[in-house]
Amino acid sequence: MDAHTIDTADNPPSLPEEETPWLTAREQRMWRAHLEVAKLLEYQLSRELQPHNLAINDYEILVVLSEAPDHRMRMTDLATATLQSKSRLSHQITRMENAGLVLRQECPGDRRGLYAHLTEQGWATMQRVAPDHVRSVRAHFIDRFTPEQLDAMYEALAPVAEHLRGLRGRS
Amino acid sequence: MDAHTIDTADNPPSLPEEETPWLTAREQRMWRAHLEVAKLLEYQLSRELQPHNLAINDYEILVVLSEAPDHRMRMTDLATATLQSKSRLSHQITRMENAGLVLRQECPGDRRGLYAHLTEQGWATMQRVAPDHVRSVRAHFIDRFTPEQLDAMYEALAPVAEHLRGLRGRS
Numbered sequence: 001m002d003a004h005t006i007d008t009a010d011n012p013p014s015l016p017e018e019e020t021p022w023l024t025a026r027e028q029r030m031w032r033a034h035l036e037v038a039k040l041l042e043y044q045l046s047r048e049l050q051p052h053n054l055a056i057n058d059y060e061i062l063v064v065l066s067e068a069p070d071h072r073m074r075m076t077d078l079a080t081a082t083l084q085s086k087s088r089l090s091h092q093i094t095r096m097e098n099a100g101l102v103l104r105q106e107c108p109g110d111r112r113g114l115y116a117h118l119t120e121q122g123w124a125t126m127q128r129v130a131p132d133h134v135r136s137v138r139a140h141f142i143d144r145f146t147p148e149q150l151d152a153m154y155e156a157l158a159p160v161a162e163h164l165r166g167l168r169g170r171s
Numbered sequence: 172m173d174a175h176t177i178d179t180a181d182n183p184p185s186l187p188e189e190e191t192p193w194l195t196a197r198e199q200r201m202w203r204a205h206l207e208v209a210k211l212l213e214y215q216l217s218r219e220l221q222p223h224n225l226a227i228n229d230y231e232i233l234v235v236l237s238e239a240p241d242h243r244m245r246m247t248d249l250a251t252a253t254l255q256s257k258s259r260l261s262h263q264i265t266r267m268e269n270a271g272l273v274l275r276q277e278c279p280g281d282r283r284g285l286y287a288h289l290t291e292q293g294w295a296t297m298q299r300v301a302p303d304h305v306r307s308v309r310a311h312f313i314d315r316f317t318p319e320q321l322d323a324m325y326e327a328l329a330p331v332a333e334h335l336r337g338l339r340g341r342s
Contacts, residue, residue, distance in 0.1 A: 020301075020302040020305060020306075021305060021306065021309055022305055023305060023308070023309075023313060026318070026321060026322065026325070027313050027321060029325055029329075030313075030316075030321045030322075030324055030325040030328070031308060031312070031313060033324075033325055033328040033329050033332050034209075034312075034324070034328060036254075036328075036332040036335070036336070037328050037331050037332050037335065038205075038209035038213075039254050040254060040332065040335035040336065040338075040339055041331075041335060042209075043254065043335075043339065044335055044338055044339070083207075083210050083211060083214065130191075131191040134191060134192065134193055134194060135191075135192065137194070137202060138192060138194075140331070140334065140335060140338075141202070141205075141331060142194060142198050142201075142202060144330065144331050144334065145201075145327055145331075147197070149323070149327045150197060150198060150201045151197065151201075152320070152323055152324075152327075153201055153204075153205070153323075153324060153327060154197070154200055154201040154204055156316055156320045156323075156324060157201070157204040157205060157207075157208050158200075158204050159315065160208050160212075160311070160312060160315050160316075161204050161207040161208050161211065163311065163315065164207070164208065164211035164212060164214075164215055164311060165207070165211065167211075167215055167311075168211055168214065168215070
Protein backbone atom coordinates (compact mmCIF):
# COMPACT_ATOMS: atom_id res chain seq x y z
CA MET A 1 0.00 0.00 0.00
CA ASP A 2 1.02 3.59 -0.40
CA ALA A 3 1.06 3.63 3.38
CA HIS A 4 4.61 2.27 2.99
CA THR A 5 5.76 5.50 1.54
CA ILE A 6 3.78 7.99 3.60
CA ASP A 7 5.80 11.14 4.11
CA THR A 8 6.01 11.74 7.83
CA ALA A 9 8.17 14.86 7.60
CA ASP A 10 5.36 17.14 8.69
CA ASN A 11 4.73 15.41 12.00
CA PRO A 12 5.12 17.98 14.76
CA PRO A 13 8.50 17.56 16.50
CA SER A 14 6.72 17.27 19.85
CA LEU A 15 5.27 13.97 18.62
CA PRO A 16 8.21 12.14 17.08
CA GLU A 17 6.83 9.13 15.34
CA GLU A 18 8.19 5.78 16.34
CA GLU A 19 9.48 3.88 13.38
CA THR A 20 6.42 2.25 11.88
CA PRO A 21 6.96 -1.45 11.15
CA TRP A 22 5.36 -1.44 7.68
CA LEU A 23 4.76 -4.83 6.13
CA THR A 24 7.38 -6.10 3.71
CA ALA A 25 6.26 -7.02 0.21
CA ARG A 26 6.18 -10.72 1.15
CA GLU A 27 4.13 -10.05 4.25
CA GLN A 28 1.84 -7.73 2.36
CA ARG A 29 1.02 -10.23 -0.39
CA MET A 30 0.14 -12.91 2.16
CA TRP A 31 -1.96 -10.47 4.19
CA ARG A 32 -3.88 -9.44 1.09
CA ALA A 33 -4.37 -13.03 -0.06
CA HIS A 34 -5.80 -13.90 3.37
CA LEU A 35 -8.17 -10.92 3.34
CA GLU A 36 -9.30 -11.64 -0.17
CA VAL A 37 -9.93 -15.35 0.39
CA ALA A 38 -11.80 -14.68 3.65
CA LYS A 39 -14.05 -12.11 2.01
CA LEU A 40 -14.66 -13.78 -1.35
CA LEU A 41 -15.21 -17.19 0.19
CA GLU A 42 -17.87 -15.85 2.55
CA TYR A 43 -19.49 -14.15 -0.44
CA GLN A 44 -19.47 -17.33 -2.54
CA LEU A 45 -20.73 -19.61 0.24
CA SER A 46 -23.50 -17.10 0.99
CA ARG A 47 -24.54 -17.10 -2.65
CA GLU A 48 -24.72 -20.86 -2.73
CA LEU A 49 -26.92 -20.89 0.39
CA GLN A 50 -29.40 -18.44 -1.14
CA PRO A 51 -31.47 -21.12 -2.93
CA HIS A 52 -32.05 -22.58 0.54
CA ASN A 53 -33.21 -19.19 1.87
CA LEU A 54 -30.46 -19.23 4.45
CA ALA A 55 -27.94 -16.55 5.32
CA ILE A 56 -24.48 -17.86 6.15
CA ASN A 57 -24.92 -16.81 9.78
CA ASP A 58 -28.18 -18.74 9.96
CA TYR A 59 -26.42 -21.84 8.71
CA GLU A 60 -23.77 -21.43 11.38
CA ILE A 61 -26.44 -21.28 14.09
CA LEU A 62 -28.04 -24.46 12.73
CA VAL A 63 -24.65 -26.23 12.85
CA VAL A 64 -23.86 -25.12 16.38
CA LEU A 65 -27.30 -26.05 17.75
CA SER A 66 -27.32 -29.39 15.94
CA GLU A 67 -24.06 -30.24 17.72
CA ALA A 68 -25.31 -29.18 21.17
CA PRO A 69 -26.81 -31.64 23.67
CA ASP A 70 -30.59 -31.80 23.17
CA HIS A 71 -30.19 -29.40 20.21
CA ARG A 72 -30.32 -26.37 22.46
CA MET A 73 -27.98 -23.84 23.97
CA ARG A 74 -28.15 -20.91 26.37
CA MET A 75 -28.32 -17.67 24.35
CA THR A 76 -25.20 -16.34 26.07
CA ASP A 77 -23.25 -19.51 25.18
CA LEU A 78 -24.54 -19.38 21.63
CA ALA A 79 -23.31 -15.78 21.33
CA THR A 80 -19.87 -16.90 22.52
CA ALA A 81 -19.83 -19.91 20.20
CA THR A 82 -20.75 -17.85 17.15
CA LEU A 83 -18.54 -14.93 18.17
CA GLN A 84 -21.23 -12.33 17.96
CA SER A 85 -22.73 -9.79 20.32
CA LYS A 86 -25.80 -10.77 22.32
CA SER A 87 -27.89 -8.03 20.73
CA ARG A 88 -26.98 -9.06 17.21
CA LEU A 89 -27.62 -12.71 18.01
CA SER A 90 -30.99 -11.81 19.51
CA HIS A 91 -32.07 -10.15 16.25
CA GLN A 92 -30.89 -13.13 14.27
CA ILE A 93 -32.70 -15.63 16.48
CA THR A 94 -35.88 -13.58 16.10
CA ARG A 95 -35.61 -13.87 12.32
CA MET A 96 -34.88 -17.58 12.54
CA GLU A 97 -37.78 -18.06 14.97
CA ASN A 98 -40.10 -16.40 12.45
CA ALA A 99 -38.80 -18.81 9.82
CA GLY A 100 -39.62 -21.75 12.11
CA LEU A 101 -36.00 -22.90 12.45
CA VAL A 102 -35.46 -22.28 16.17
CA LEU A 103 -37.46 -21.58 19.30
CA ARG A 104 -36.58 -19.48 22.30
CA GLN A 105 -37.44 -21.27 25.54
CA GLU A 106 -37.15 -20.51 29.20
CA CYS A 107 -35.75 -23.39 31.15
CA PRO A 108 -37.77 -24.23 34.26
CA GLY A 109 -35.60 -24.07 37.35
CA ASP A 110 -32.81 -22.27 35.51
CA ARG A 111 -32.92 -18.55 36.04
CA ARG A 112 -29.89 -17.87 33.92
CA GLY A 113 -32.03 -16.92 31.02
CA LEU A 114 -33.23 -18.16 27.67
CA TYR A 115 -32.28 -21.09 25.51
CA ALA A 116 -32.34 -21.29 21.75
CA HIS A 117 -33.67 -24.66 20.67
CA LEU A 118 -33.47 -26.19 17.20
CA THR A 119 -36.96 -27.08 15.90
CA GLU A 120 -37.78 -30.20 13.88
CA GLN A 121 -37.91 -27.95 10.85
CA GLY A 122 -34.52 -26.46 11.73
CA TRP A 123 -33.02 -29.93 12.02
CA ALA A 124 -34.60 -31.02 8.72
CA THR A 125 -33.26 -27.86 7.07
CA MET A 126 -29.79 -28.57 8.40
CA GLN A 127 -29.92 -32.14 7.03
CA ARG A 128 -31.10 -30.93 3.65
CA VAL A 129 -28.58 -28.10 3.29
CA ALA A 130 -25.43 -29.65 4.79
CA PRO A 131 -24.53 -31.86 1.78
CA ASP A 132 -24.70 -28.90 -0.61
CA HIS A 133 -22.77 -26.69 1.76
CA VAL A 134 -19.96 -29.18 2.27
CA ARG A 135 -19.66 -29.51 -1.52
CA SER A 136 -19.32 -25.73 -1.76
CA VAL A 137 -16.66 -25.68 0.97
CA ARG A 138 -14.72 -28.38 -0.89
CA ALA A 139 -15.07 -26.85 -4.33
CA HIS A 140 -13.99 -23.36 -3.33
CA PHE A 141 -11.55 -24.03 -0.52
CA ILE A 142 -10.62 -27.42 0.96
CA ASP A 143 -10.04 -29.38 -2.27
CA ARG A 144 -7.76 -26.60 -3.54
CA PHE A 145 -5.02 -27.52 -1.05
CA THR A 146 -2.75 -30.55 -0.89
CA PRO A 147 -2.95 -32.63 2.30
CA GLU A 148 0.44 -31.18 3.26
CA GLN A 149 -0.85 -27.63 2.76
CA LEU A 150 -3.95 -28.38 4.84
CA ASP A 151 -1.85 -29.63 7.73
CA ALA A 152 0.68 -26.80 7.45
CA MET A 153 -2.06 -24.19 7.43
CA TYR A 154 -3.75 -25.77 10.41
CA GLU A 155 -0.46 -25.75 12.33
CA ALA A 156 0.02 -22.08 11.45
CA LEU A 157 -3.54 -20.92 12.12
CA ALA A 158 -4.44 -22.84 15.27
CA PRO A 159 -2.18 -20.82 17.61
CA VAL A 160 -3.42 -17.58 16.05
CA ALA A 161 -7.01 -18.65 16.66
CA GLU A 162 -6.10 -19.44 20.26
CA HIS A 163 -4.45 -16.03 20.71
CA LEU A 164 -7.49 -14.24 19.30
CA ARG A 165 -9.94 -16.28 21.39
CA GLY A 166 -7.96 -15.24 24.46
CA LEU A 167 -8.24 -11.55 23.56
CA ARG A 168 -11.93 -11.94 22.86
CA GLY A 169 -12.48 -13.68 26.18
CA ARG A 170 -10.90 -10.82 28.08
CA SER A 171 -12.95 -8.10 26.41
CA MET B 172 -19.89 -31.54 12.91
CA ASP B 173 -22.72 -33.90 13.58
CA ALA B 174 -23.49 -33.44 9.93
CA HIS B 175 -21.00 -36.28 9.43
CA THR B 176 -23.36 -38.69 10.98
CA ILE B 177 -26.62 -37.46 9.56
CA ASP B 178 -28.99 -40.34 9.00
CA THR B 179 -30.09 -40.17 5.39
CA ALA B 180 -32.24 -43.31 5.52
CA ASP B 181 -35.48 -41.38 5.26
CA ASN B 182 -34.67 -39.71 1.96
CA PRO B 183 -37.36 -40.60 -0.56
CA PRO B 184 -36.11 -43.35 -2.89
CA SER B 185 -37.04 -41.20 -5.88
CA LEU B 186 -34.24 -38.85 -4.85
CA PRO B 187 -31.32 -41.12 -4.02
CA GLU B 188 -28.68 -39.01 -2.38
CA GLU B 189 -25.26 -38.99 -3.93
CA GLU B 190 -22.63 -39.91 -1.41
CA THR B 191 -21.89 -36.68 0.45
CA PRO B 192 -18.16 -35.94 0.58
CA TRP B 193 -18.07 -34.93 4.27
CA LEU B 194 -14.87 -33.31 5.49
CA THR B 195 -12.36 -35.56 7.21
CA ALA B 196 -11.24 -34.64 10.71
CA ARG B 197 -8.04 -33.09 9.32
CA GLU B 198 -9.94 -31.05 6.77
CA GLN B 199 -12.50 -30.05 9.36
CA ARG B 200 -9.98 -28.72 11.86
CA MET B 201 -8.28 -26.59 9.19
CA TRP B 202 -11.61 -25.29 7.91
CA ARG B 203 -12.65 -24.31 11.42
CA ALA B 204 -9.29 -22.68 12.17
CA HIS B 205 -9.62 -20.61 9.00
CA LEU B 206 -13.17 -19.51 9.86
CA GLU B 207 -12.23 -18.66 13.40
CA VAL B 208 -9.14 -16.66 12.49
CA ALA B 209 -10.99 -14.77 9.76
CA LYS B 210 -13.83 -13.84 12.09
CA LEU B 211 -11.87 -13.10 15.27
CA LEU B 212 -9.21 -11.14 13.43
CA GLU B 213 -11.78 -8.88 11.82
CA TYR B 214 -13.34 -8.38 15.23
CA GLN B 215 -10.01 -7.51 16.87
CA LEU B 216 -8.87 -5.15 14.11
CA SER B 217 -12.27 -3.43 14.22
CA ARG B 218 -11.95 -2.94 17.95
CA GLU B 219 -8.52 -1.39 17.57
CA LEU B 220 -9.84 1.04 14.94
CA GLN B 221 -12.65 2.22 17.21
CA PRO B 222 -10.56 4.90 19.00
CA HIS B 223 -10.06 6.41 15.53
CA ASN B 224 -13.82 6.41 14.91
CA LEU B 225 -13.36 4.21 11.86
CA ALA B 226 -15.11 1.01 10.89
CA ILE B 227 -12.87 -1.57 9.26
CA ASN B 228 -14.69 -1.10 5.94
CA ASP B 229 -14.05 2.65 6.15
CA TYR B 230 -10.38 1.99 6.64
CA GLU B 231 -10.35 -0.25 3.58
CA ILE B 232 -11.92 2.50 1.46
CA LEU B 233 -9.28 4.97 2.68
CA VAL B 234 -6.51 2.51 1.72
CA VAL B 235 -7.92 1.82 -1.74
CA LEU B 236 -8.51 5.50 -2.55
CA SER B 237 -5.09 6.52 -1.20
CA GLU B 238 -3.53 4.06 -3.66
CA ALA B 239 -5.58 5.26 -6.64
CA PRO B 240 -4.30 7.87 -9.12
CA ASP B 241 -5.37 11.35 -7.93
CA HIS B 242 -6.86 9.67 -4.82
CA ARG B 243 -10.13 8.99 -6.59
CA MET B 244 -11.95 6.12 -8.17
CA ARG B 245 -15.14 5.48 -10.09
CA MET B 246 -17.80 4.19 -7.70
CA THR B 247 -18.28 1.04 -9.78
CA ASP B 248 -14.54 0.31 -9.69
CA LEU B 249 -14.43 1.00 -5.98
CA ALA B 250 -17.26 -1.49 -5.45
CA THR B 251 -15.27 -4.09 -7.40
CA ALA B 252 -12.04 -3.30 -5.54
CA THR B 253 -13.69 -3.61 -2.13
CA LEU B 254 -15.81 -6.60 -3.15
CA GLN B 255 -19.10 -5.12 -2.11
CA SER B 256 -22.39 -4.36 -3.80
CA LYS B 257 -22.91 -0.91 -5.30
CA SER B 258 -25.86 -0.21 -3.02
CA ARG B 259 -23.94 -1.11 0.10
CA LEU B 260 -20.94 0.91 -1.02
CA SER B 261 -23.20 3.86 -1.72
CA HIS B 262 -24.49 3.84 1.86
CA GLN B 263 -20.98 3.59 3.19
CA ILE B 264 -19.70 6.47 1.06
CA THR B 265 -22.59 8.62 2.28
CA ARG B 266 -21.53 8.00 5.87
CA MET B 267 -17.91 8.73 5.04
CA GLU B 268 -18.92 11.87 3.16
CA ASN B 269 -20.78 13.07 6.26
CA ALA B 270 -17.61 12.42 8.27
CA GLY B 271 -15.61 14.55 5.82
CA LEU B 272 -13.38 11.68 4.66
CA VAL B 273 -14.46 11.43 1.01
CA LEU B 274 -16.38 13.42 -1.58
CA ARG B 275 -18.57 12.20 -4.42
CA GLN B 276 -17.83 14.06 -7.62
CA GLU B 277 -19.10 13.94 -11.15
CA CYS B 278 -16.34 13.91 -13.68
CA PRO B 279 -16.81 16.47 -16.44
CA GLY B 280 -16.78 14.83 -19.85
CA ASP B 281 -17.17 11.35 -18.34
CA ARG B 282 -20.74 10.14 -18.36
CA ARG B 283 -19.94 6.85 -16.74
CA GLY B 284 -21.01 8.10 -13.37
CA LEU B 285 -19.66 9.31 -10.08
CA TYR B 286 -16.24 9.24 -8.53
CA ALA B 287 -15.36 8.88 -4.87
CA HIS B 288 -12.50 11.23 -4.02
CA LEU B 289 -10.38 11.16 -0.88
CA THR B 290 -10.50 14.54 0.93
CA GLU B 291 -7.53 16.19 2.63
CA GLN B 292 -9.07 15.10 5.89
CA GLY B 293 -9.47 11.55 4.61
CA TRP B 294 -5.82 11.47 3.59
CA ALA B 295 -4.72 12.91 6.95
CA THR B 296 -6.86 10.30 8.73
CA MET B 297 -5.25 7.53 6.69
CA GLN B 298 -1.76 8.81 7.58
CA ARG B 299 -2.64 9.02 11.25
CA VAL B 300 -4.32 5.62 11.50
CA ALA B 301 -2.11 3.47 9.25
CA PRO B 302 0.81 3.08 11.72
CA ASP B 303 -1.51 1.84 14.46
CA HIS B 304 -3.33 -0.46 12.08
CA VAL B 305 -0.17 -2.07 10.75
CA ARG B 306 0.95 -2.71 14.35
CA SER B 307 -2.39 -4.44 14.99
CA VAL B 308 -2.01 -6.57 11.86
CA ARG B 309 1.49 -7.59 12.95
CA ALA B 310 0.59 -8.28 16.57
CA HIS B 311 -2.44 -10.44 15.85
CA PHE B 312 -1.51 -12.08 12.56
CA ILE B 313 1.64 -11.51 10.51
CA ASP B 314 4.26 -11.73 13.28
CA ARG B 315 2.73 -15.01 14.46
CA PHE B 316 4.02 -16.87 11.40
CA THR B 317 7.56 -17.84 10.43
CA PRO B 318 8.81 -16.48 7.09
CA GLU B 319 8.45 -20.02 5.72
CA GLN B 320 4.84 -20.18 6.90
CA LEU B 321 4.09 -16.80 5.36
CA ASP B 322 5.40 -17.91 1.99
CA ALA B 323 3.71 -21.31 2.15
CA MET B 324 0.38 -19.75 3.03
CA TYR B 325 0.69 -17.24 0.23
CA GLU B 326 1.43 -20.04 -2.25
CA ALA B 327 -1.61 -21.93 -1.02
CA LEU B 328 -4.02 -18.99 -0.84
CA ALA B 329 -3.16 -17.05 -3.99
CA PRO B 330 -4.68 -19.58 -6.45
CA VAL B 331 -7.80 -19.81 -4.27
CA ALA B 332 -8.15 -16.03 -4.33
CA GLU B 333 -7.80 -16.10 -8.10
CA HIS B 334 -10.45 -18.83 -8.42
CA LEU B 335 -12.87 -16.86 -6.24
CA ARG B 336 -12.20 -13.58 -8.05
CA GLY B 337 -13.06 -15.37 -11.29
CA LEU B 338 -16.39 -16.59 -9.89
CA ARG B 339 -17.17 -13.14 -8.56
CA GLY B 340 -16.37 -11.55 -11.90
CA ARG B 341 -18.84 -13.81 -13.68
CA SER B 342 -21.70 -13.14 -11.28
